Amino acid sequence: MEAAPSSSSTSTSTSSGGSVTFYDFLDRMRNPASLDLVRSIKSFIVSFSFYTPNPDNDGKKVQDFYLSMEAAIMEHPLWAAATFEELDSAMEGLEKYVMTKLFSRTFASVPEDAKIDREVSEKICLLQTFLKPEHLDIPAVLHNEASWLLAEKELQKINTFKAPREKLLCIMNCCRVINNLLLNASMSENHALAGLDDFLPVLIYVTIKANPPQLHSNLKFIQLYRRQAKLVSEAAYYFTNLVSAKTFIVDLNGKSLSMDEIKFEESMQAARLTQTNRATQIETSPTLQGQTDPTPTRMHDKEKDTSGGSNYPYMDAEAGELTVGDVERLLSLYKDVVTKYTSLYKVVRHLSISKTETPVPHSEGTSFLLTQPEGTNTKIDHQKGN
């Protein structure tokens, strides 16, 4: 059983007490009186296995199901005297239960999503090598490594949870850390509070530093499967800001930053080469490495101890020494290098893709419905079920 992310602030817009209310929900579902509800839930979950994934449709189906269950719970004798809060926590329990069961069927369920996740993550890896807070015009009073780290940690927790509410809470907690940083800065440094002006750049920076796992899929999952009535107000605002940060990162180019455009391109290129290089050393045989190590200086070094293979005799040449006669040789060497680099890049890309796909282990959700709970059954069933 996963722990619910703690709510780190006094904000009232998210309901609290994750696991407690979830146990309460499970308890009520075990009550014979709720058999009809259990049946509906069970048949809804089973119905999902009949269709191939289609995120938008799936999202709509789940949202409609939430609404019909909400109506059913409101009418239900077990909740006859329930307050608004109790009904709400029943619905939170339902969301968590259903989405834990449907998780593998609904999370990153189409290849397209996995692809975008990979692209976002790869781009962030490149940006991490050179991006500085100044490039996003983050004012010096907000340079606070400790706060940033805290915010990053919150964001990185996102894959520890399966329930949309808990994933969303990770985002909220990250944003609250940033908010506190802004508030403290405004109080201690007399730095005027300026809303989004400072918030968004810090969130973008933190997102890049954190490189949260499967960012795109997580955002999509929350958008589709968090109860719509709950993705409003502050939660919607922070959620949108992270979507916004992700979009900014995906579209980020030399014009997006306070940085010379040429310098940006050079830094991205250098980052790509470094990464290719690192992957080469890990993944490939020494001979191949010796021949194709794409970092110029290193290539030069290695050149000397590589027997046979290609030679790059111009590495020590000065522009003035070259003659027209060199052009042909230079051109063919150039083509040789580019061809090798391109194919190597493809291989490495492929390798790093298969590497990054190792799934983060998820604890299975509690099962009260399935007569044969899959593998890891949880304590609750044993304690209370028998």
Next chain:
Amino acid sequence: MGCSSSLPDRSSGQLAGLNSENGGVSDAKNLRVKLVLLGDSGVGKSCIVLRFVRGQFDPTSKVTVGASFLSQTIALQDSTTVKFEIWDTAGQERYAALAPLYYRGAAVAVVVYDITSPESFAKAQYWVKELQKHGNPDIVMALVGNKADLNEKREVPVQDGIDYAEKNGMFFIETSAKTADNINQLFEEIAKRLPRPASS
């Protein structure tokens, strides 16, 4: 970026701060609306928001005001309340493409320009067109000429604002976040123009 200004204007007429977190329930008497601010960088969007929101609170207790997500409830004379959830946007060019993420689903859009800057007035017109194309079709739009205190440097005639707003079915007002002039009026007028859900 600093919203240097005189002290918040606390004599805000019939406006009364209301702080009941009603869990986001919106009914005929208590509306909750998403309001988005759009406009060129530097026209004063953030200052307008802070002036409106902080004017209702003790300026020293900043903690009551979220640093980036701001909301403010106003009470109207007919004893209804409107809680504005204010989504400020960053006007800098590098963030311009992100605006649709923020105005999606907004009930109100406040498009701001600076009366001393014709470029910002042109940009405001761009945002109005964007909203007409991609915004919520029932959106209530207001056109705001800010920095009205800089009248001696005015480059956008009042009449231009009035005309453009009228042509596009918008509410128009000139404000000053610096002196607090017309800030509360802006939000009150918007509140009055909101479509009301049928009372049950």
